Amino acid sequence: MSAAQPLVSLQDVHRSYRVGPTDVHVLRGVQLEIHRGELASLMGASGSGKSTLMNIIGMLERPSSGDFFFEGRDVLQLAPDALAHYRNQQIGFVFQTFHLLPRLTALDNVGLPLLYQDVSKREMRRRAREILGRVGMGDRVDHRPNELSGGQRQRVAIARALVGNPSVVLADEPTGALDSSVGREIMDLFHELNGEGVTVVIITHDPAIARECPRQLVIRDGVVAGPEQVPA
Amino acid sequence: MLLGEASRNIVATKQRSLLALLGIVIGTASVIAMLNVGSIMHNAVLEQFRAMGTNVINIRQRYxxxxxxxxxxxxxxxxxxxxxxxxxxxxxxxxxxxxxxxxxxxxxxxxxxxxxxxxxxxxxxxxxxxxxxxxxxxxxxxxxxxxxxxxxxxxxxxxxxxxxxxxxxxxxxxxxxxxxxxxxxxxxxxxxxxxxxxxxxxxxxxxxxxxxxxxxxxxxxxxxxxxxxxxxxxxxxxxxxxxxxxxPVEVNSAEQLLANMEQQSRMFTIMLGAIGSIALIVGGVGIMNIMLVSVTERRKEIGIRLAIGARNADIRRQFLVEAVMLCLLGGVIGAALGTGVAIAFAHFTGNPFVAAPMAVLLGVSVSTLTGIAFGYYPALQASRLDPIIALRSE
Incomplete structure (x- = not known):
């Protein structure tokens, strides 16, 4: 694969929803390329389509029109099971409210993506344990989410995003539900992971967080603009 | 992992699960009781003729x-x-x-x-x-x-x-x-x-x-x-x-008597079978209901699973396994209950208890089939959820 080929390539992506009698046009021709190893932030006002864009990149949602290539592969041609496979192998989601399964321990939560691969239970646990160690949760593997603090839960969620060794981690306001000091630690973790080569896209409301990312994207009027528009 | 999770979910909603199970329990118990009682009666009838043999007739004056x-x-x-x-x-x-x-x-x-x-x-x-x-x-x-x-x-x-x-x-x-x-x-x-x-x-x-x-x-x-x-x-x-x-004479034949008794016990069997089937259907609807509730309650979980790469078939299988486990649990309880009823029947009618050989197997497979039949629709519903909407729900 040539170094120039982008990991994610969106061309003229539109997305509109029907709300009652009217169509709401959220994305109006998004052009975006994300390359391996990038750490990018994506800002935008509420309702600007940040989450929609992330869901499209995460293959949870289909654009109304436009093209989407992942590693050069036309994603929009893929069948639902193939999309599930891509989500499982290539994409790691991190959500604002963590979205851990309350009845499972940290270890089982992290191992969950491997449940949908041909991985033995033993191997699943081994890898989950290893990743939990990497995000600093090695001593909390048997805790359930309600026995963990917000920051700890987000670390577990990040571990879950990483366990399948994805090409890109998509984080939707990962620090939004956390104290600023804890948010700081989570951001440090993302920097650290990025330093190890993980591609990360962070959606955020916080200009400070946006600014510390090498690449800053802003979504406005349904299109993605470059870093010069990040408010100072 | 799949079985472990399914059982965890059943245990987490104990009370509700047990109530939903009642129909399956009664249905399976009737089926098992029916088969065992049939086998006890059959044996009792045969026992009556064992001493003399069945090729005996009695001729008597009618009046x-x-x-x-x-x-x-x-x-x-x-x-x-x-x-x-x-x-x-x-x-x-x-x-x-x-x-x-x-x-x-x-x-x-x-x-x-x-x-x-x-x-x-x-x-x-x-x-x-x-x-x-x-x-x-x-x-x-x-x-x-x-x-x-x-x-x-x-x-x-x-x-x-x-x-x-x-x-x-x-x-x-x-x-x-x-x-x-x-x-x-x-x-x-x-x-x-x-x-x-x-x-x-x-x-x-x-x-x-x-x-x-x-x-x-x-x-x-x-x-x-x-x-x-x-x-x-x-x-x-x-x-x-x-x-x-x-x-005026009448001829009573053992074989005819035997046939009459068999017919009676067949009627009895059919009746219990009908009761069992109705209970199983009602029980199945109960299972479907509880599974639909469960799917609604766990929409977010389904969304999470879809986001991290579960295929629709994985979700479907998960909920189907849960429904079948629930029914199987009901089937096992029902099998025990039905066997108990049959033992009591044998006791009160003074006949030896004879277990119908296929009873438990049949009861368990019937309850499993009920689980599959009535668990399929909720499982399908679960697997067809839109991950975005599912993730947003609380």
Missing amino acids: ATDEDDPARNQLDLGLARALGPALPQLIQVAPFDSASAQLRAGAETQNVRLTGATEALQGLLRVRLAAGRWVSELDGVELQGVVGSEVASNYAAQTNQPLEVGDRVGLDGYTMTVAGILEPYPRGGGVSPISPNRTIFLPIKALQRFDADNQLEGILARVHPQADHQELARTIETWVEERAPGL
């Missing part, structure tokens, strides 16, 4: 003819003696008559049934002697008695000494010599109106002392194994009508 009519025909010894030679389908013919009397035992008495017998009756009833001999043609009108096991043991209890062959005992106003003592006879006699355990067998002519008329109680006959019982019954009726016009 008494007018005694004042000198020309009347009745079921008597002459007729019985002629029957055997006339109909080759009858292997053995044993006319018998009965009466009752008081057997004296020391200061006490017991009521006994007297049966007037010929030599053939022993082979027909298949009674076995514990001591002594059976009645003989040569006894004539002598009171030589063969005593049933219960009569003998009652006598022994009343006099504190066992009854022995050669003993002379008081029977109403007469003295009877004990010619033989019988071994205990298996319960139930099929078509036989005779309960050997509670009977003293006397030579059929000697019985006339206790029962003056010539009318027989009945004629037992063993039928050739290949004979058609229904046809034979008609043949006998025709034969009797020719020989003794106006004599």
